[in-house]
Amino acid sequence: MTALNTIEEIIEDIRLGKMVILMDDEDRENEGDLMVAAEKVTPEIINFMVSKGRGLLCQTLTETMARQLGLTAMVAHNTEQFGTNFTISIEAAEGVTTGISVFDRARTIQVAAAPQSTPMDIVSPGHVFPIVAKKGGVLERNGHTEAGCDLAQLAGLAPSCAIIEILNEDGSMARRPDLEVFAKLHGLKIGTIADLIEYRRSLLNQKVPRSAKATPRVLEPA
Template structure:
């Protein structure tokens, strides 16, 4: 596919236009978006007629807090990463709420800097999605990309976005998105390109120190990284010399109580990498990186682990959302470019934006 530059998308957004983003260069899903501040009834009608997916409103975490919006399903981010809140509507100035004029009005009330929680009601016909504060550098999602683009274009980080469906009502992908963009004279770009643009102009991770660490598996070098958005501290535990031209053994994870602290494996399910096994394997190979993310378990997440363990079930892999892009930024900083990823095979979207490539998945075997 041929993509337009991020600068081209920003120019279109500044003029009040729409743009298309996709999360993969070959077979990714696509969204049509524009700055929320510029969204009017005509724009909502175009989205409903031509893109045909669910029309959403991407908002920052701070914006959602100001409007009193909480996640529709608590802890849904831990499951699949999409931060839907309860649907909304403007308290005043609407009739049924479903018309394009009513939805455009509700969006304008929601993004008005003077609006607070009492200015909206729930439920409604506009569907906010809470974007993570680090944008695509923290999660390579459509809401994050939309809010990033709006901010980079000079607006507040709020965007109206809608998934693009094909004529059969399925998600449009790949060349179908290219055709859609050409048909309507819209620029199109991948989230990977946006990530790369932000790497060149911004950054959310700063290396803060380097230390030697002696473990039961030998000597490692530990690099600390400060998250400039959330103030958290992440660690890269490195063994050997990293050669960006050669594949590097990589594991990215946060600490989980049952898996890492207690070393539990669910009966009847495949064994998985944990902190101890990962360090041992990296030490045996002689070169590798384990990125330890400061992601704290909620009480609900721990209880869910206990429930699944007791039932002999394994939880679905959580690797992609945790890695893109905090872990990816860290890997790039320590010199990794090509990865032998210690994980079961999972989707890994927009990784090229960090100039990273997964050449092999390495599942745990006894």
């Protein structure tokens, strides 16, 4: 197996607006997602994600962000295996056309992540699928949703990421060997949610913060 990148390296790329790959446990979903900070998305990045990732383009949000946007759950009773907390789909209220182009989806993601946005700034249904993270992040639920919010906040950005599952060209799920090849081919950092959990745990005992650039800040409740 190829050596993975450290969480510090992954956080730095998130801070710089680059995409990263994060994998969950093999006994869970056993998948890897492309992730990028929501406030850093561009049409070019979204185009890469949907054309190369091939999964469902989603946006991770904290509970606070979802409430601020007035988003409600997609279903009243969530019976999905891992409890993925989808809300109704969204579109930016202004600055988009049909909503499906990479330009429109990038616009929607940026609007949803903006701290000043309100329910008036989005409409539903749309072509972006928000997912709400647990308040405790990966320390409460070891999912890509929580990882997306945690990584962005650790990078000092709005706690939201655009994420998409990575599929192989034949449509099958990309597993770790496939993901390592994908990461190398596209020059992307790759890590695991398990390592992010350990990183967050280590921060809980960190009393003296280092420089903000070298070490992202400790997470606070959303």
